[in-house]
Amino acid sequence: MSLAELICPAGTPAALRTAVDAGADAVYCGFQDATNARNFPGLNFTPDELTETAAYAHARGTKVLLALNTYPPAGKVDLWRQAADLGVRIGVDAFIVADMGVADYIARIHPGTRLHLSVQAAASSPEAIRYYCESFGVKRVVLPRILTIPEIRQIRTEIPCEIETFIFGNHGLMVEGRCSLTNYLTGQSTNMDGVCSPASDVEYTRDADGSMSSQLAGFTIDRFGPEEKAGYPTICKGRYTAPHRREGYYAFEEPVSLNLSRLLPDLIDAGVHAFKIEGRQRSKSYVRGVVTAFRRAVDDIRAGRQADIADLVALTEGQKQTQGAFETKKWR
Amino acid sequence: MAVSDMTTKLTLGPIAYHWPAEERRDFYARIADEAPVDEVYLGEVICSKRAPFHEPDLPAMIERLERAGKTVILSSLAEVMLKRERKATEDLAAMDHPEIEINNAAGLYARGKRPHRIGPFMNAYNEATIAWLAGQGATHVSLPTELPAEAIAVAAQAARGLGLGVEVQVFGRASLAVSARCYHARAHGRTKDNCQFVCEDDPDGMPLRTRDDAPILRVNGIQTQSESYVDLLPETGRLVADGVTHLRLMPQAVDMVAVAEIFRGTLDRALETSEAEARLRAVCTGTRFSNGFYHGQAGYRRIAGATSV
Numbered sequence: 001m002s003l004a005e006l007i008c009p010a011g012t013p014a015a016l017r018t019a020v021d022a023g024a025d026a027v028y029c030g031f032q033d034a035t036n037a038r039n040f041p042g043l044n045f046t047p048d049e050l051t052e053t054a055a056y057a058h059a060r061g062t063k064v065l066l067a068l069n070t071y072p073p074a075g076k077v078d079l080w081r082q083a084a085d086l087g088v089r090i091g092v093d094a095f096i097v098a099d100m101g102v103a104d105y106i107a108r109i110h111p112g113t114r115l116h117l118s119v120q121a122a123a124s125s126p127e128a129i130r131y132y133c134e135s136f137g138v139k140r141v142v143l144p145r146i147l148t149i150p151e152i153r154q155i156r157t158e159i160p161c162e163i164e165t166f167i168f169g170n171h172g173l174m175v176e177g178r179c180s181l182t183n184y185l186t187g188q189s190t191n192m193d194g195v196c197s198p199a200s201d202v203e204y205t206r207d208a209d210g211s212m213s214s215q216l217a218g219f220t221i222d223r224f225g226p227e228e229k230a231g232y233p234t235i236c237k238g239r240y241t242a243p244h245r246r247e248g249y250y251a252f253e254e255p256v257s258l259n260l261s262r263l264l265p266d267l268i269d270a271g272v273h274a275f276k277i278e279g280r281q282r283s284k285s286y287v288r289g290v291v292t293a294f295r296r297a298v299d300d301i302r303a304g305r306q307a308d309i310a311d312l313v314a315l316t317e318g319q320k321q322t323q324g325a326f327e328t329k330k331w332r
Numbered sequence: 333m334a335v336s337d338m339t340t341k342l343t344l345g346p347i348a349y350h351w352p353a354e355e356r357r358d359f360y361a362r363i364a365d366e367a368p369v370d371e372v373y374l375g376e377v378i379c380s381k382r383a384p385f386h387e388p389d390l391p392a393m394i395e396r397l398e399r400a401g402k403t404v405i406l407s408s409l410a411e412v413m414l415k416r417e418r419k420a421t422e423d424l425a426a427m428d429h430p431e432i433e434i435n436n437a438a439g440l441y442a443r444g445k446r447p448h449r450i451g452p453f454m455n456a457y458n459e460a461t462i463a464w465l466a467g468q469g470a471t472h473v474s475l476p477t478e479l480p481a482e483a484i485a486v487a488a489q490a491a492r493g494l495g496l497g498v499e500v501q502v503f504g505r506a507s508l509a510v511s512a513r514c515y516h517a518r519a520h521g522r523t524k525d526n527c528q529f530v531c532e533d534d535p536d537g538m539p540l541r542t543r544d545d546a547p548i549l550r551v552n553g554i555q556t557q558s559e560s561y562v563d564l565l566p567e568t569g570r571l572v573a574d575g576v577t578h579l580r581l582m583p584q585a586v587d588m589v590a591v592a593e594i595f596r597g598t599l600d601r602a603l604e605t606s607e608a609e610a611r612l613r614a615v616c617t618g619t620r621f622s623n624g625f626y627h628g629q630a631g632y633r634r635i636a637g638a639t640s641v
Binding site for chain 2: 071072073074075076077098099100101102104105121123124125126127128130131132134135144146147151173174175177178179180181183184185186187189191192213217219220221222223236238239240241242243244245248249251252253325329330331332
């Protein structure tokens with residue numbers, strides 16, 4: 001049986017401490033700049049904050065993973081290198097990387113440093129994963145959310161590194177690290193700036209008939225009737241029309257969140273080493289609730305008990321949930 | 333320095349759409365005979381289910397294009413997940429001729445240090461990544477479509493210093509995203525496995541419009557594209573001056589021979605930019621042009637007044 005480590009989001013120092021106290025095996029976080037894929041206002045760590053909270057985590061046996069998982073545009077590579085140097089000085093336990101230039105730098109300049117391959121690298125086959133393992137000594141791959149459990153089980157037998165999968169939280173639809181939708185509408189890039197459907201470009205407008213439009217950079221991403229709850233205008237979760245679909249439809253995906261709590265035993269059995277909870281942008285109380293519930297569920301499964309997942313279901317009550325591609329390839 | 337010379341190569345990227353085999357044969361026959369492009373990329377990049385429809389024609393197409401003096405390059409799949417995709421990537425990576433362009437790390441793994449080109453899906457955003465790839469046998473790099481001018485200049489200089497060719501897309505819809513899910517099938521209430529190749533109905537992509545009826549995106553199977561055509565015709569002078577060696581035209585459902593002639597004429601200074609732009613508009617009636625990515629702004633935007641160096 002795999003260790004089934006619980007990898008938890010830490011968008012702020014307070015969230016980091018909360019996740020550690022709630023039983024996280026590791027927390028992942030980033031600096032306050034474009035070097036990580038959650039470069040949102042009010043989130044992330046100054047070097048001092050990371051130094052301080054990494055000590056807090058380490059004192060309690062929790063690992064700290066630093067996300068350097070964006071793609072530096074040419075001419076700005078130094079920002080990523082400095083972040084890597086800083087992370088080494090602070091003593092983070094691993095870097096989560098996507099860009100080959102960044103991975104190569106850390107492997108050469110800081111040999112022995114543990115590298116995890118970010119989901120942003122979109123390595124979805126044994127060959128792609130082996131490329132990163134053999135080139136940069138990657139020790140763990142975060143798999144794209146597009147594979148079924150039988151496919152994950154098969155990949156496990158063909159790669160020399162550990163597997164981490166997302167189990168809970170926001171459910172991205174596009175292959176991570178290959179999406180420029182936000183840059184196309186807003187001028188801020190997911191890959192280069194760590195930005196996705198940024199709040200600064202969001203507007204809600206009330207139409208004459210009482211319906212609500214949610215807009216991103218002036219583009220209507222969805223419209224909601226007077227009795228509908230208006231959702232956040234994430235481009236890949238909007239409703240659009242097409243020649244065969246005159247009524248607005250979810251062209252990519254409905255605004256659902258991923259919840260694999262029911263599949264945990266199968267994922268452990270398939271050889272997944274670590275479970276990642278999405279949500280660095282989430283509140284402290286959300287982090288506490290989710291981490292606590294998953295801690296209990298994973299401990300139950302590892303002890304051979306029936307896991308109680310009622311709390312996890314309750315956490316997303318009122319929201320649509322999906323098991324995404326993990327359950328069936330019909331999702332595709 | 334002259335804006336252009338015979339050394340800047342014009343390339344034709346791989347067809348992103350599911351054009352019927354017969355149309356592809358006619359298309360490439362005409363490209364071979366009439367289009368002033370130097371290099372042509374062939375092969376299925378988007379969906380492995382489509383490949384069997386046109387792969388049998390590849391040897392004849394390669395022969396025909398090479399006989400016409402074009403360099404032919406075979407492009408690999410952008411997404412590699414299923415057994416057939418892994419096999420296709422491995423087979424391509426084993427080829428000695430023609431050249432190959434790799435769009436997924438699985439292809440890099442299979443190719444090892446034998447020479448290859450790096451495709452636009454490989455995320456070669458910067459000089460460090462380009463240097464790494466060059467050390468692994470890359471001879472040529474296509475930069476990501478969203479890279480702005482300043483970064484293109486730095487990347488191009490680094491790549492050329494390493495002896496690599498540098499390519500930038502200057503015409504056609506930008507690839508904005510790929511997914512494991514087929515959005516063409518989804519629009520018709522199907523899944524990827526029973527899609528019945530409905531993407532064939534949309535030779536220039538399926539238009540998505542916002543609910544207040546503004547055009548926004550195009551769906552091409554698992555790929556999402558820009559609604560606008562990228563048009564960097566006014567910027568070709570600066571691209572060349574900044575060290576870009578290859579300019580890529582993406583095949584759209586318009587007269588691509590005319591598009592190639594307009595770009596070649598501009599590079600050769602046989603056409604004024606304003607005249608060339610007017611002609612390009614006439615060839616692409618009804619489609620908006622954009623150059624926002626190049627200018628570091630929202631990709632859909634058209635930045636006016638951008639002029640050649």
